Amino acid sequence: MTRGDWIAIARKALIASGVDDVKVDVLARRMKVTRGSFYWHFKHRQELLDALVEDWKNNNREEIAAIEKRAAEGATGLIELFKVWLGEDPNFPAFDIAIRVWARKSPEVTKLVHEIDDAWIGLFQLFLERNGISGTEAFVRARVMYFHQIGYYALAIRETLDDRIKLAPYYCESLTGLPAPEGLEDALRTLEKSRAKGKRQAA
Known part of the structure; x- marks a missing residue:
C-alpha cells in the first residue's frame, strides 16, 4: 500500500x-x-489527518491559481469560475463538506477553511471589480456567489451537467448583477463535450 x-x-x-x-x-x-x-x-495518526487537510487545501489553491493564470492570459474570469464549478471532480463536494464538518470540532481546521474561503471570495471580488462593481457591493456579491456554490455542495443538489449549463447564465446574472459574459454557454458546452469524450475513452 x-x-x-x-x-x-x-x-x-x-x-x-x-x-x-x-x-x-x-x-x-x-x-x-x-x-x-x-x-x-x-509517523502517527495526526500526520495522516494533516495530509487530508493538506489535500483539500492544495486542491483549492491549485484551482485558484489556475483561474488567476488563465484570467491573466486574457480569459474571462467569470467564465473560468463557472468552468471550474461545473467541471470539478464529482467526489470533491462531499469531501469539501466533510472538511467543513470537521472544522466545527477543530480550531486548526477552522482557521484553514476560513483562509481558503477568504481566498475564493477575494478572487470573486477581484473579477467583479474588473467588471465595474466596487466597494461593499463587490464584497457582498462575492460572498453570495461563494455561498451559492457551497450551498450546492451542502444540499447535494442533483442536476445534470446539461441542466447546470442552461441555468448558468441566469445564476451569473442573479449573483453578479451583470449580464452573463459573452461566450459563457459556449465555453461550458465545450466542457460538456470534453467530459463526454473522456467517458467514452474510459469505457
Whole structure:
C-alpha cells in the first residue's frame, strides 16, 4: 500500500462518517493490511489527518491559481469560475463538506477553511471589480456567489451537467448583477463535450 492509498481510504472514511472514524486500526481492517503498512508511511495518526487537510487545501489553491493564470492570459474570469464549478471532480463536494464538518470540532481546521474561503471570495471580488462593481457591493456579491456554490455542495443538489449549463447564465446574472459574459454557454458546452469524450475513452 502506498501513502496515497492510505490518504484515499482516509478521505472515504472522513466523507462517510467523519474524522472520528479516521483511525489506523479501522482503516487497516478495511484495506486488509497490517498497521505496519501505515507506520511505513506515517509517523502517527495526526500526520495522516494533516495530509487530508493538506489535500483539500492544495486542491483549492491549485484551482485558484489556475483561474488567476488563465484570467491573466486574457480569459474571462467569470467564465473560468463557472468552468471550474461545473467541471470539478464529482467526489470533491462531499469531501469539501466533510472538511467543513470537521472544522466545527477543530480550531486548526477552522482557521484553514476560513483562509481558503477568504481566498475564493477575494478572487470573486477581484473579477467583479474588473467588471465595474466596487466597494461593499463587490464584497457582498462575492460572498453570495461563494455561498451559492457551497450551498450546492451542502444540499447535494442533483442536476445534470446539461441542466447546470442552461441555468448558468441566469445564476451569473442573479449573483453578479451583470449580464452573463459573452461566450459563457459556449465555453461550458465545450466542457460538456470534453467530459463526454473522456467517458467514452474510459469505457
